[in-house]
Every structure is written in C-alpha cells, then in structure tokens.
Amino acid sequence: MTTSKTNYLSSDFYFAQDALTARENDNIHDLRAYLESEVAPIADDYWERAEFPHQVIKPLAELGAYGPIWEESRQFENTAKYRGWAALESGRVDGSVSTFIGVTSGLAMGSIGLAGSPEQRAEWLPKMATGEVIGAFGLTEPLSGSDAAGGLRTTATRHGDSWTLNGQKRWIGNATFADVVVIWARDTADGQVKGFLVTTDTPGFTATKIERKQSLRIVQNADITMTDVVVPEERRLQLANSFRDTAKVLLLTRADVAWQAIGNSIGAYESAVAYVTEREQFGKKLSSFQLVQDLLSRCLSNISASIALCMQTSDLLDQGRQTDAHASMAKSFATSKMRETVGWCREVMGGNGIVLDYGVARRFADAEAIYSFEGTREMNSLIVGRAITGTSAFVS
Template identity: 45%
Template sequence: MTSPALEYPGDLLGFADDLAPAERAKLARLRAYLDENVRPVLVERWESGESLADFRRPLADLHLLDDPELLGANGRLRPLYRGFVTLELCRLDLAMSITYGGQVGMFRTLIHAGGSPEQIAAWDPSILDFSFTGCFALSEPDHGSDVAGGMSTTARRTEDGWVIDGAKRWIGNATISDNIVVVAREEGGDRVLAFVVPSGTPGVERSVIPHKGAARMVHNADIRLDGVVVPEERRLPRIESFRDINRAFRSLRADIAWSAAGMQLGAYAAAVEYAQRREQFGRPIAGFQLIQDKLVRIVANIAQTLALAVRTTTHPIDDDVSPSLIKLVAADRLRESVALAREIVGGNGVLLDHDVVRFFADAEAMYTFEGTREVNTLIVGRALTGHSAFVR
C-alpha cells in the first residue's frame, strides 16, 4: 500500500502502489512543498495570469530528478517515478507542471537527443538546477498541426554561422527562459534544423499572448526572429529532420496521459471533498445517487488514463501512431472528468475558491495542444486503413 503521506484518492486500482519507498518519500516531499507554498497563491495568480517561475529553483532544490537515492544501477530514474512527478505537479495545477517540466522534460530531452556530447556535458547540470533555462519553439502563427509541411521559419548558412528569420507562436515559458530551441527549415535545402538561441540575441522579440482563458499562469508567447545570427556551435547536430524531432520526444509521449491523470485526480479530490461537506435537503450531497454516479464516472476515467500512462511508461513507444491514440483518449477522459467535477460543485463550481474551475478551464488547453483531437484521429485513421484523409 502507498504511504499514508502520499494517498491518491481516485486511484482505486492502486497504480501508485508500485512506487518504491524512496520514490514515495520524494513525491511526498514534493506534495508537501506544493501544498505549503504554491497552493495558497494559486487563486490570485490564476486570476491575474502571473507566472509560477519563482517556484522553479525551489523545486530544483528538491532534487526530484537527480537524487542518487532514486537512481537505478543504470544511473537513471524509473520511468514510473518520473510519470508520478508529472502527475503530482498536474494534480496541483497544469501550469506548475509546464513551468517546471518544460525545462527538465521537453528542453532537456531535446538537448540530450539532439545535442553533441560536448553540448550535453556543458549544459545539462545547469538545466537541472535552472541556471540554464530553455523552451522549445516549433509552432508558428500560420502553422500548428501542419507545421511539418508548412514551416515558414528559415535558417540561412553564412560564414559566421546561421541567420534565422521567421515567427513562432504559443511557445510556453518563452519569456521566462534564457534560451529558445528554434526549429527552422534550411534555406535552399531539405533539412529541418534546431538551434539553441539565447533569448537576448539581437533580432529576437518575445511577447506574452494576452487574454487566455486556460493555462493562465503559463506565459505562452509570440516570438519574432528577424535576422538572428546564431553560431554553428549553437546548432543541435543530431536534429536534421522532423523524424529526428519525433525520435527525440518519444520518451515523453506518455507525459500527456500522466498530465491528464493528474488533473483528473486534482479535480476529483476537490469534487469529493465538496460533496462530503455540502448539504442540500438536510444531508450531504455525497449521499445522492446522481452525485455518486458522477464520482464513479470520474474514477473510471482516472483508471483508464492511468492504465494508459503506466503501460506507455513501462513499454516505451517506438512508433508515431500510438501517441495520437494516447492523446485522443486521455484528453477525452480528462474533458469529461473535469466537467463532471464542475457539475458536482454546482454554481460554486465556477468559483476559483473551489478549485474545479481551474482544471475545467485548463483541460481545454490540454485538449488542443500536442495535436487537436481531429488531427490525432486522422493519424490513427490513416494507420488503420492505409488511406490519408488529411487532403482530398
């Protein structure tokens, strides 16, 4: 059984029971830090759209990913534990996971998969302690799901290195990062290249996208690149195509399921706590059949999502189709669960004080990024039938 300090109400199938004692202890420390320091400020920061960047260094000090006691004989963390780190962060708030995980997950993974041994050795320690921060810039103002075939950002080779021109949009953590991994199409060639561009380089302009209704504490940004000069040593040499980018991120494909599971667990905890104390018609609404039906449906969705997360963690994905199915199912289950949680809390469910509306709103961001449901459906459909329905 899981440690009393690390209970997961809603995990009725006991996926968390497979965590090792040292892993449970570390996750308990993480939860305690989040509950004591971050949870009290969530309402005000969500409402104002203020970033959670100031919590990155304290989280790094917890040594979630580099504690020797957690490393196996191969010098690596167990994938199951890494998944539960993502789950724990999302159980609090999606923005906390993106603010922390975008650095040690996406940015670090891209450096390891695309960088030279010298680049990895020079940058990795500083990535883990957040003294060398970064983000990943792929999508563009006119190219989201079709960016692989329509990328407009270009990189031109010169005697001094490369000159990058173009624009990127929806780039998470861009304005709180010292470096931007910019993906660009080689001008006059067929390659797709990636560059670690210092954010203060002349010609780089970043602006936070305002008026968001989801993931409000994540500072997604528009980035303009106008004649940005980057030396060759800042290019990631093992990325020369979109196939290389997909290869780089295969190890992170399960994260979408872990994130969706964490958000559902957070919404469930808020909903069941409310149902136990809220009285109508002289008794707690937790005793009403309609409320219990909604709670059971949420728990069933959590079980399905966690099953996907654990399976893809213990059996790493080595294709480009399975991630689309995982994203499609996990996002569907998340969207239903947070809607049910919002219904349970009734009119109070639209108030930030009761938590569920944060998960409800943020689920819409999760539903769209990493590929819309429609695009993921077409990817899986093409694999099943051998016919592409992307174009007529």
C-alpha cells in the same frame, strides 16, 4: 515495493503507485509535499493575475523535477512510470506549473538530450536541471500548428560558421523569461527542419507575452519574432537534421501530457468530492444523492482507466517498445477523459463550480489547453489510425 513514505492518493483506486520503486516513491512523496504546501495555496491567485511564481523554480530543481531522464541531469536512476507519475503530481496541483516543468524538462531539455551533441548536452543539461538556465521550445507558429512538419515558415540560412534565422513563433511557453529557446527552422538550402539554441538576448530576438488567455494563465506564453537573428554553428543541434528528429522530441513528451491530464482530472475530482461531502441541499449532504455519486463514480473510472493506459505506455517506453501510436493513444484518451471528468466535477458543484475558490474552475479552464497541445485529439487519432490500417489519412 513501497516504503513508509508511500501515501496513496484517494484517486489511485487500484494502487498503481505500487509499481514505482522505493526510491521513486520516496521522491514522489517529497514532491507531493512541496506542491501541496507551497504551490497549491498560491495557484489561484497567480492564475487570476496571470503571473508566474518564480520562487518555485529552484525548489522544484532541488526535487529533481527537471531532466530526470538524462544522465547529465538526473538525480537517480528512474523509470518512465516514475516520470509520468511526477507529471501527474504536478498536474494535480496546478496545470500551469506542470506545463512549466514539461516545457523545461521535456521539450527544451528533451531537444538537447535527443538532438544535441555530447558537448551541447554537457553544457546545457546540468544548468537547466538546477534552474540556473530556463529553457523554452519554439515550434508552433502563427500560421503553423498541426501542420508543422510541412508548414514551418521560420527559415535558417547558413553563412559560413553561422546561421541567420527569420520568422515568427506563437504560444511558446516560458519564452518571456527563458534564457534559451530551442528554435526549429527550415534550412533554406535543403528544405529540412533543423534545431537551434537561441539565447534570448540575441539581437533581433523579441518575445511578447500573449494576453487575455483563459486557460493555463500562469504559463507565460509568448509570440516570438526573429529578424536576422545570427546563431553560431556550435548552437545548432548537431543531431537534428529533419522534422523526424523534432518528432522524436514530441514522442518523448506526448505521454507526459497524458499523465498531466490525469493529474488535472484528479485535482478537479478531489475538489468535487470535498465539496459534496460538506454542501447540503434539501436537508441532506450532496454526497448522499444518487446522481452525484453516479457522476463521481464516472470520474473515478475515467481516472483509473487513464492511469492504467499510461502505466502501460510508460512501461513500453522503458522496454524500448513505445511507438508514436502508443503515445498518441494515451494522450488522446487521457485528455478526452479529462475534459469529460472536469465537466462532471463542475456539474456536481453547481454555480460554485465556476468560482476559483472551490478548486474546479481553474482545472476546468486549464483542461482546454492541455486537451489541445502536443497534438490535438484528431491528429493523435490519425496517428493511431495509421497504425491500425497501415494507411496514412493525413493531408499531404
């Protein structure tokens, strides 16, 4: 069901947006309008300067961008398809702002929503939904990425009613300006991974911006060092008792990255279509050349197939039937097709495809990070392979 506000993207070739409710479509319309009017015009400049546009945080909160899944923070009842489409919309305009939303809403708020006590949910989720409190998610380490389940080196040692954390984290988005970081650390007593809400003003906690990035440059990724950081027991996520609980957060957000990848593909595709309909070579518009049309057709096919897969994946989440393998297949497929799509978009634009002014270069570069985080293609393929064969091929 749609409303008068519904405005289809040209890349929504099969009108998948029709699957959203009238209320969801209205909200998508408002989100799209804000992103196009306020974020799109500044994205290239902030990307080039590797700075974050803090002025977008509160308006996005007013649009319900943070925590739409949780009772304590959502503005209205919504579906996983809606939340995925919202990730597509933000990814279409800018991958970095989309990543900020994903870290805040999915990873940070998701950790609290899934593993926090009712008291922790009530304390943190409403403040994060309004943008009053900025969150981050600290799992990846300098020497631990894909092997986080067994290779986590950050430690947590209990002393009565408090814990002492020591270790390092790397690639932590939002961490340079976050108010609280969800830190995952290994309990020295039982060897299990547990989660902690660490406020960034805690003594012994430092976050240093990672410089010289060439992908998602607007995202303020940081190296975190914790030296004898003391966290009270009340700031330990009460329902996080092993890495299985960490994995639940990653499962919840993995499909959103697939949706974000579709958005990044669409942003590049729309820029390429606009370019070839204006650019002339050999006395004709580029859009009239067979090889150009072939590449654009391939791009749209990738986008359409990815939307269809992600719509079904989100529907399974609403039904309570989504598994690790469903989310992993969606993430692996959509990000692989994104990488292919942005490459073709750059190709049809020739040399101008590597210049920020033409809309593809930023998406082309950002695709590399989106392709890798929330599980590499290979790791997600092994999750699917385990579901197919019943045998794990992960190194133990």
